Amino acid sequence: MKIVVIGGTGLIGSKLVQKLGEHGHEAVAASPNTGVNTLTGEGLAEVLAGASVVIDVSNSPSFEEKAVLEFFETSTRNLLAAEAAAGVGHHVALSVVGTERPPGNAYFRAKIAQEQLIEKSPIPFSLVHATQFFEFVRRIADEATDGDKVRMPHVLFQPMAGDDVAQAIGRVAVGAPLNGRVEVGGPEQFRMDEFFREALASWGDPREVVTDPHAQYFGQELLERSLVPDDGAPLGQIRYRDWPGRNDK
Structure with a gap:
């Protein structure tokens, strides 16, 4: 079947296009790089012609409150309108575990x-709520840095590899629409401060990880289970210690 991947040249999208193609689907990467712009509508009608499924893994270039909300609202409205005109039968979107749980941040509210x-x-439709990606753990550490210290709460943390995220989305996309959501997470749960303490040590990073219950995670304090899926959620297979990109900079 023809499956259009919005954001198909990005981290998760490129993995999706490859995996779907390997399973015999006509997977089409759609992004501004390929002449498709969901904010302006450019190229949408052409790329969606004959598509059975659309997967949206696009992301806002800015996390500023107004900009991120405008991105997701505008792009989603344009995309859904184009899908309706093209007769698309299944819309799949990637979201984040914890978006609906208080307290929220600007990005979560936009999602x-x-x-x-x-x-x-x-x-x-089907919504896939994934936990944070291994590929972003360095950015999380940088965001939490205060001088020579990295402030992290002692809450549960269950990141997963981008390859496992793509695998989960692909399975959902080729199945019947859920008209609801599914959560997916990494194969292991950690305490956030302990995870980053070990991660920074493995990177040879001299910053000290300090346990701080009021540490901010992209503008919000976290509760115990803010970032982990509910019990029984499907889990990825790749453990952080086995992930090939663990020590990439």
């Missing part, structure tokens, strides 16, 4: 707005 637009659309 909730995106999901609400999808849920109100007549197009059958």
Whole structure:
């Protein structure tokens, strides 16, 4: 079947296109790099012609509150309208575990707005809520840095490899629409401060990880289970210690 991947040249999208192609699907990468722009609508009608499924793994270039909300609302409205015109039968979107749990941040609120637009659309849909990616753990550490210290709360943390994220989305995309969501997470749970203490040591990073219950995670304090899936969620296979990119900079 023809499956269009919005954001198909990015981290998760490129993995999806490859995996779907390996399973015999016509997987088409759609992004501004390929002449498809969901903010302006450019190229949408052409790329969606004949598509059975659309997977949206695009992301906002800015996490500033107004900009990120405008990105997800505008791009999602344009995409859903184009899908309806093209007769697409399944809309799949990648979201984040914890978006609906208080307290929220600007990015989570923007993702909730995106999901609400999808849920109100007549197009059958599936939402995949994933935990944080291994590929972003260095950025998380940098965001939490205060001088020579990295401030982290002692809450649960269950990151997963981008390859496992793509695998989970692909399985959902080729199945029947859920008209709901599924959560996916990494194969191991950690305490966030302990995970980063070990990670920085393995990187040879001299920063000290300090346990701080009021540490901010992209503008919000975390509760015990803010970032982990509910019990029984499907889990990825790749452990952080076995992940090939663990020590990449």
